[in-house]
Amino acid sequence: MKLASTIMVIGSALLLGLFIYPLWHVELEAPQYPRGLGMNIHLDGIVGYTKHDIRNIDGLNHYIGMKTLPKKGDMWEFTVFPLVVGGMSVLGIIIGLFGFFKRSAYKWFMAWFVLMTVLGILGMIDFNAWMTDYGTNLDPNAIMKMTDDFGNPLSYKPPLFGSKDILNFTAVSYPSLGGILLGIGMALTFISYFVGKKLSKKSN
Template sequence: MKKASILMIIGPLFLLGLYFFPLWNIMLGAPQYPEPLGMDIYIDGIKGTNEFDIQNIDGLNHYIGMRKLPKPEEMWEFSTFPIVIGVMVALGVLIGVFGFFNILTHKWFIGWFLFMSILGVLGMYDFNAWMIDYGTNLDPNAIMKLANPDGTPMSYKPPLFGHAKMLNFDVTSLPATGAWMMFIGMTLTLVAFYLGWKKEPKNKESEIKNYATT
């Protein structure tokens, strides 16, 4: 159980990478941009992959009626997510420490994993909802008003995951370093649960044998 508990302590600590590395990355490539434009999405804000990327993206969005990319103070998520991650890291480490001293069982490990998974799904849902609003709620007075073949207004929602073609831009949306660190950390907590679960039957079997010999 001690090995499992150590993994349970280490796993949540990987989530601290979200404070330093981007969670997601969206790149926009086009013939007129030899070097693609990109934005890195952190848990506390959005930054350009290169120095002037945000400025250039906002300039392009202005022509088709999209709003400027939000500043940290303009979205509640950017102030809430860092707190949520901090609480989950502290909770995970505490569960691991209690497991090390046999105060809690390995079932708490999977409980933390499932709770963090639910929060992750809710975060992705919120992120996708924001992109839908960002790409479809356009300024009716925009300089360029483009429509689909059926006459409906064109949507500029970036893909949540993968590649999409928008006008002459190739848009790619993929997890970034922070997301992979979170994935590694959560995987370690799942391994911790497995090790604790694997050891439990052996402990019960030894107790039965000891009882039988007395």
């Protein structure tokens, strides 16, 4: 069980990378911005690629009636998400250490993985809902009112993953280093269950 427990501890500890590196990032590409405009989405807030990116994005969005990007105090997620990720990481490490002393602890590895998966899915749903509101709930008094062929207001919702053309911009959205570390950590905790199960059967 020592191998399985070690894998579990490492996988859980990788979640702490989210306190150092961004979880996700969204970039806007257009001819007038050859270097692009981008924002890194951290657990506790949004930071531009450069010190001017957030201001420039908000300036562009103002013309089409989009809200300004939220600051740390504007969204409860920026307070709750760090607590959830930190708590789950510590819990996973404790469960992993418990495996050094109890052979059946690998069952808790899977329980942790399932709980973290559910929390992750809920987080993505919440993130997508925020982007939907951000891109569709527009100020009716905006300077520019863009509509589709049927006269309906255009949606400026960035993609949850991948790329999407929005007017003359291409919005690109994908995981950043923190999100990659999260994925690797989740994969390791999943593997630790099967390693622990196999080792437990061998020792019986």
